[in-house]
Amino acid sequence: MNNGVKTDLEKLGLLKSDMFAKDFLLTWEKSEDDLKATLYVAKILKELHKQNISTRIFDTGLAISIFRDYSTRTRFSFASAVNALGLAAHHGAKKRSFACTGP
16 A cells, blocks of 8 residues: 555544445535545545555445436446445436426
């Protein structure tokens, strides 16, 4: 592990983030430290991947996504990311209701 990752881990440890065991759905409800923590974690994971260090943190599990659009690139990016963490991806279907679609 290089010094950049170690420095980012130290910075991450100084943040007052409260996201453990919580959903990350509405970014506007997150604090500045929560958002900074998310970016540090993404940067750390990217650097570990670049150094060919495993980012697998789960032995098994399921990551469920419900995307508004049906973009193949979005779905495959999500599946790739959760696979790198050791999870399997499941893409839920967002059902349309008559209230949403109109007459």
